[in-house]
Amino acid sequence: xxxxxxxxxxxxxxxxxxxxxxxxxxxxxxxxxxxxxxxxxxxxxxxxxxxxxxxxxxxxxxxxxxxxxx
Amino acid sequence: xxxxxxxxxxxxxxxxxxxxxxxxxxxxxxxxxxxxxxxxxxxxxxxxxxxxxxxxxxxxxxxxxxxxxxxxxxxxxxxxxxxxxxxxxxxxxxxxxxxxxxxxxxxxxxxxxxxxxxxxxxxxxxxxxxxxxxxxxxxxxxxxxxxxxxxxxxxxxxxxxxxxxxxxxxxxxxxxxxxxxxxxxxxxxxxxx
Numbered sequence: 001x002x003x004x005x006x007x008x009x010x011x012x013x014x015x016x017x018x019x020x021x022x023x024x025x026x027x028x029x030x031x032x033x034x035x036x037x038x039x040x041x042x043x044x045x046x047x048x049x050x051x052x053x054x055x056x057x058x059x060x061x062x063x064x065x066x067x068x069x070x
Numbered sequence: 071x072x073x074x075x076x077x078x079x080x081x082x083x084x085x086x087x088x089x090x091x092x093x094x095x096x097x098x099x100x101x102x103x104x105x106x107x108x109x110x111x112x113x114x115x116x117x118x119x120x121x122x123x124x125x126x127x128x129x130x131x132x133x134x135x136x137x138x139x140x141x142x143x144x145x146x147x148x149x150x151x152x153x154x155x156x157x158x159x160x161x162x163x164x165x166x167x168x169x170x171x172x173x174x175x176x177x178x179x180x181x182x183x184x185x186x187x188x189x190x191x192x193x194x195x196x197x198x199x200x201x202x203x204x205x206x207x208x209x210x211x212x213x214x215x216x217x218x219x220x221x222x223x224x225x226x227x228x229x230x231x232x233x234x235x236x237x238x239x240x241x242x243x244x245x246x247x248x249x250x251x252x253x254x255x256x257x258x259x260x261x262x263x
Contacts, residue, residue: 017150020251021241022121023131029071038117038254059238061144 007067009050014062015040024054024063076123080132083125087225090187090218094200094211097218104246111250115257120247127238130228134237145235145242155248162245165191169216177209184212188219189226 011033013024018040025033025041032047033054041054045068055063089096103126107119120127134140148154175181185198197215204211228240241247 019242019247020117021238021247023238035117035121037115037258038111038251039258059145059236060150060242
Protein backbone atom coordinates (compact mmCIF):
# COMPACT_ATOMS: atom_id res chain seq x y z
CA UNK A 1 0.00 0.00 0.00
CA UNK A 2 1.25 3.45 -0.89
CA UNK A 3 2.16 5.52 2.11
CA UNK A 4 0.63 8.99 2.11
CA UNK A 5 3.10 11.68 3.05
CA UNK A 6 1.55 14.62 4.83
CA UNK A 7 3.19 17.93 4.16
CA UNK A 8 4.15 20.01 7.13
CA UNK A 9 2.19 23.13 7.89
CA UNK A 10 3.94 26.47 8.19
CA UNK A 11 3.07 30.11 8.76
CA UNK A 12 3.00 32.37 5.71
CA UNK A 13 2.90 36.14 5.97
CA UNK A 14 1.30 38.34 3.35
CA UNK A 15 4.30 40.66 3.16
CA UNK A 16 2.51 43.50 1.42
CA UNK A 17 -0.20 43.80 4.07
CA UNK A 18 1.97 43.21 7.14
CA UNK A 19 2.17 46.27 9.42
CA UNK A 20 5.29 44.98 11.21
CA UNK A 21 3.75 45.46 14.66
CA UNK A 22 5.52 42.42 16.05
CA UNK A 23 2.53 40.84 17.82
CA UNK A 24 3.37 37.53 16.12
CA UNK A 25 6.92 37.26 17.37
CA UNK A 26 5.78 37.77 20.95
CA UNK A 27 3.63 34.64 20.86
CA UNK A 28 5.85 32.39 18.75
CA UNK A 29 6.98 29.50 20.96
CA UNK A 30 9.90 28.73 18.65
CA UNK A 31 11.25 32.24 18.12
CA UNK A 32 10.78 31.59 14.43
CA UNK A 33 9.65 35.10 13.51
CA UNK A 34 11.58 38.30 13.07
CA UNK A 35 10.54 41.73 11.89
CA UNK A 36 12.67 42.33 8.86
CA UNK A 37 14.03 45.91 8.86
CA UNK A 38 10.83 47.23 10.43
CA UNK A 39 8.92 46.42 7.26
CA UNK A 40 7.34 42.98 7.62
CA UNK A 41 7.38 39.75 9.58
CA UNK A 42 9.55 36.93 8.26
CA UNK A 43 9.17 33.31 9.24
CA UNK A 44 12.10 30.94 9.60
CA UNK A 45 10.66 27.85 7.91
CA UNK A 46 13.17 25.58 9.62
CA UNK A 47 11.95 26.59 13.03
CA UNK A 48 8.22 27.09 12.34
CA UNK A 49 6.04 24.20 13.47
CA UNK A 50 2.82 25.67 12.11
CA UNK A 51 1.14 25.95 15.50
CA UNK A 52 -0.90 28.95 14.34
CA UNK A 53 -0.43 31.11 17.41
CA UNK A 54 0.92 33.95 15.30
CA UNK A 55 -1.99 33.77 12.87
CA UNK A 56 -4.44 33.94 15.76
CA UNK A 57 -2.67 36.93 17.29
CA UNK A 58 -2.00 38.96 14.13
CA UNK A 59 -4.24 42.06 14.39
CA UNK A 60 -4.29 42.46 10.62
CA UNK A 61 -4.95 38.75 10.05
CA UNK A 62 -2.27 38.55 7.38
CA UNK A 63 -0.73 35.25 8.51
CA UNK A 64 -2.08 31.97 7.19
CA UNK A 65 -1.12 28.44 8.12
CA UNK A 66 -0.62 26.36 5.01
CA UNK A 67 1.02 23.20 3.92
CA UNK A 68 4.54 24.04 2.85
CA UNK A 69 5.91 22.84 -0.47
CA UNK A 70 8.74 20.43 0.14
CA UNK B 71 7.56 32.76 27.65
CA UNK B 72 10.11 34.73 29.60
CA UNK B 73 8.96 38.18 30.65
CA UNK B 74 11.22 41.18 30.20
CA UNK B 75 11.18 44.54 31.92
CA UNK B 76 9.67 46.11 28.82
CA UNK B 77 6.68 43.79 28.97
CA UNK B 78 5.42 45.90 31.87
CA UNK B 79 5.44 49.24 30.07
CA UNK B 80 1.64 49.06 29.91
CA UNK B 81 1.75 50.25 33.53
CA UNK B 82 3.33 53.51 32.36
CA UNK B 83 0.72 53.95 29.63
CA UNK B 84 -2.09 53.41 32.08
CA UNK B 85 -0.48 55.74 34.63
CA UNK B 86 -0.14 58.39 31.93
CA UNK B 87 -3.85 58.27 31.15
CA UNK B 88 -4.76 58.42 34.85
CA UNK B 89 -2.37 61.33 35.56
CA UNK B 90 -4.13 63.40 32.91
CA UNK B 91 -7.22 63.36 35.10
CA UNK B 92 -5.29 64.95 37.98
CA UNK B 93 -2.84 67.33 36.39
CA UNK B 94 -3.01 68.02 32.69
CA UNK B 95 0.62 69.11 32.53
CA UNK B 96 1.65 65.45 32.74
CA UNK B 97 0.35 65.21 29.17
CA UNK B 98 3.71 66.52 28.01
CA UNK B 99 5.23 63.16 28.92
CA UNK B 100 3.25 61.68 26.03
CA UNK B 101 5.77 63.20 23.66
CA UNK B 102 7.98 60.26 24.57
CA UNK B 103 5.53 58.01 22.68
CA UNK B 104 6.11 60.19 19.64
CA UNK B 105 9.83 60.74 19.76
CA UNK B 106 11.12 57.33 20.88
CA UNK B 107 9.56 55.37 17.97
CA UNK B 108 10.74 58.02 15.51
CA UNK B 109 14.28 58.03 16.88
CA UNK B 110 14.45 54.22 16.83
CA UNK B 111 13.19 54.02 13.25
CA UNK B 112 15.47 56.79 11.98
CA UNK B 113 18.56 55.65 13.87
CA UNK B 114 18.19 51.88 13.71
CA UNK B 115 15.74 51.37 10.84
CA UNK B 116 13.50 49.12 12.90
CA UNK B 117 10.08 49.22 14.49
CA UNK B 118 11.64 48.33 17.83
CA UNK B 119 9.18 50.56 19.66
CA UNK B 120 6.09 48.77 18.29
CA UNK B 121 7.73 45.38 18.58
CA UNK B 122 8.89 45.73 22.17
CA UNK B 123 8.19 48.91 24.05
CA UNK B 124 4.71 50.14 23.11
CA UNK B 125 2.82 50.25 26.39
CA UNK B 126 -0.45 51.07 24.70
CA UNK B 127 -0.26 47.96 22.54
CA UNK B 128 0.49 45.91 25.65
CA UNK B 129 -2.49 47.47 27.41
CA UNK B 130 -4.82 46.48 24.56
CA UNK B 131 -3.27 43.04 24.50
CA UNK B 132 -3.95 42.67 28.20
CA UNK B 133 -7.51 44.01 28.14
CA UNK B 134 -8.52 42.27 24.94
CA UNK B 135 -6.58 39.05 25.50
CA UNK B 136 -6.19 38.29 29.21
CA UNK B 137 -9.33 40.16 30.29
CA UNK B 138 -11.32 38.85 27.33
CA UNK B 139 -12.76 42.20 26.27
CA UNK B 140 -12.15 41.52 22.59
CA UNK B 141 -14.36 39.59 20.16
CA UNK B 142 -11.12 38.49 18.42
CA UNK B 143 -12.64 38.82 14.96
CA UNK B 144 -10.78 39.73 11.79
CA UNK B 145 -10.43 43.43 11.11
CA UNK B 146 -12.32 44.54 7.96
CA UNK B 147 -10.24 44.55 4.80
CA UNK B 148 -10.61 48.29 4.23
CA UNK B 149 -9.16 49.05 7.65
CA UNK B 150 -5.89 47.35 6.80
CA UNK B 151 -5.69 48.78 3.30
CA UNK B 152 -2.93 51.25 2.52
CA UNK B 153 -5.55 53.83 1.57
CA UNK B 154 -7.03 53.82 5.03
CA UNK B 155 -3.72 53.56 6.89
CA UNK B 156 -2.06 56.39 4.96
CA UNK B 157 -5.29 58.39 4.91
CA UNK B 158 -5.61 58.11 8.68
CA UNK B 159 -1.96 59.14 9.06
CA UNK B 160 -2.59 62.28 6.97
CA UNK B 161 -5.79 63.05 8.86
CA UNK B 162 -3.97 62.58 12.15
CA UNK B 163 -1.21 64.92 10.99
CA UNK B 164 -3.68 67.61 9.96
CA UNK B 165 -5.47 67.42 13.32
CA UNK B 166 -2.13 67.45 15.12
CA UNK B 167 -1.00 70.59 13.33
CA UNK B 168 -4.34 72.20 14.04
CA UNK B 169 -3.70 71.47 17.71
CA UNK B 170 -0.23 73.01 17.41
CA UNK B 171 -1.78 76.06 15.73
CA UNK B 172 -4.22 76.51 18.63
CA UNK B 173 -1.30 76.24 21.03
CA UNK B 174 0.56 78.89 19.07
CA UNK B 175 -2.46 81.23 19.24
CA UNK B 176 -2.42 80.97 23.04
CA UNK B 177 1.34 81.48 23.14
CA UNK B 178 0.98 84.63 21.05
CA UNK B 179 -1.84 85.89 23.31
CA UNK B 180 -4.39 85.88 20.48
CA UNK B 181 -6.55 83.25 22.14
CA UNK B 182 -7.28 82.43 25.77
CA UNK B 183 -6.48 79.07 27.30
CA UNK B 184 -9.33 76.60 26.84
CA UNK B 185 -9.51 74.10 29.67
CA UNK B 186 -11.15 71.41 27.60
CA UNK B 187 -10.19 68.03 26.23
CA UNK B 188 -11.49 67.44 22.72
CA UNK B 189 -12.49 63.83 22.20
CA UNK B 190 -12.66 62.31 18.73
CA UNK B 191 -11.75 65.75 17.36
CA UNK B 192 -15.34 66.85 18.02
CA UNK B 193 -16.59 66.64 21.58
CA UNK B 194 -15.28 69.30 23.93
CA UNK B 195 -15.23 67.95 27.46
CA UNK B 196 -14.61 70.39 30.34
CA UNK B 197 -11.36 69.39 32.01
CA UNK B 198 -10.74 72.35 34.37
CA UNK B 199 -10.29 70.11 37.42
CA UNK B 200 -6.98 68.93 36.06
CA UNK B 201 -5.57 72.41 35.69
CA UNK B 202 -4.00 74.08 38.71
CA UNK B 203 -2.16 76.88 36.98
CA UNK B 204 1.35 76.96 35.63
CA UNK B 205 4.41 79.01 36.42
CA UNK B 206 5.07 79.12 32.71
CA UNK B 207 3.01 80.59 29.87
CA UNK B 208 -0.64 79.35 29.53
CA UNK B 209 0.39 78.09 26.11
CA UNK B 210 2.28 75.31 27.88
CA UNK B 211 -1.02 74.19 29.40
CA UNK B 212 -2.82 74.61 26.07
CA UNK B 213 -0.41 72.17 24.45
CA UNK B 214 -0.99 69.75 27.34
CA UNK B 215 -4.78 69.90 26.85
CA UNK B 216 -4.35 69.43 23.10
CA UNK B 217 -1.87 66.61 23.39
CA UNK B 218 -3.90 64.79 26.00
CA UNK B 219 -6.89 65.09 23.66
CA UNK B 220 -4.85 63.32 20.97
CA UNK B 221 -3.76 60.59 23.37
CA UNK B 222 -7.19 60.00 24.87
CA UNK B 223 -8.88 60.05 21.47
CA UNK B 224 -6.52 57.46 20.07
CA UNK B 225 -6.97 55.32 23.18
CA UNK B 226 -10.75 55.44 22.76
CA UNK B 227 -10.48 54.51 19.07
CA UNK B 228 -8.05 51.73 19.92
CA UNK B 229 -10.35 50.48 22.65
CA UNK B 230 -13.33 50.31 20.29
CA UNK B 231 -11.43 48.41 17.64
CA UNK B 232 -9.99 46.18 20.37
CA UNK B 233 -13.52 45.22 21.43
CA UNK B 234 -14.82 44.79 17.88
CA UNK B 235 -11.83 43.06 16.31
CA UNK B 236 -8.54 41.67 17.65
CA UNK B 237 -6.93 43.09 20.83
CA UNK B 238 -4.20 45.02 19.08
CA UNK B 239 -6.25 46.20 16.08
CA UNK B 240 -5.07 49.72 16.86
CA UNK B 241 -1.59 48.65 15.69
CA UNK B 242 -2.96 48.17 12.18
CA UNK B 243 -3.84 51.84 11.72
CA UNK B 244 -1.75 53.50 14.46
CA UNK B 245 -0.30 56.62 12.81
CA UNK B 246 3.01 56.21 14.62
CA UNK B 247 3.25 52.61 13.46
CA UNK B 248 2.44 53.58 9.87
CA UNK B 249 4.92 56.44 9.97
CA UNK B 250 7.78 54.39 11.43
CA UNK B 251 7.13 51.61 8.90
CA UNK B 252 7.34 54.20 6.11
CA UNK B 253 10.63 55.50 7.55
CA UNK B 254 11.98 51.93 7.70
CA UNK B 255 10.89 51.32 4.08
CA UNK B 256 12.56 54.54 2.95
CA UNK B 257 15.72 53.66 4.85
CA UNK B 258 15.80 50.19 3.34
CA UNK B 259 15.31 51.58 -0.15
CA UNK B 260 18.11 54.07 0.44
CA UNK B 261 20.44 51.31 1.54
CA UNK B 262 19.53 49.07 -1.37
CA UNK B 263 20.08 51.84 -3.92
